[in-house]
Amino acid sequence: MSCSTKRIEELIKEVEDQRVKLANNINELESSLSQSKNSYMKVLGAAEVLQIQLKEAKEAAEKEEDSGD
Numbered sequence: 001m002s003c004s005t006k007r008i009e010e011l012i013k014e015v016e017d018q019r020v021k022l023a024n025n026i027n028e029l030e031s032s033l034s035q036s037k038n039s040y041m042k043v044l045g046a047a048e049v050l051q052i053q054l055k056e057a058k059e060a061a062e063k064e065e066d067s068g069d
Helices: 003-068
Strands: none
């Protein structure tokens, strides 16, 4: 085996190692992104419920004020 062939094989191994590391990194990032998206959707839902509750509480308070006059 010549030096250039050996070096090419070493480079192939290095590139393959990098490919595996990057693929693993992508999988981890995709998982993290998915978890973040789920958390974000839960927070949006909670905010929407709270806005509805606030609106209902204000309407109830206005009705009490109107009936108390």
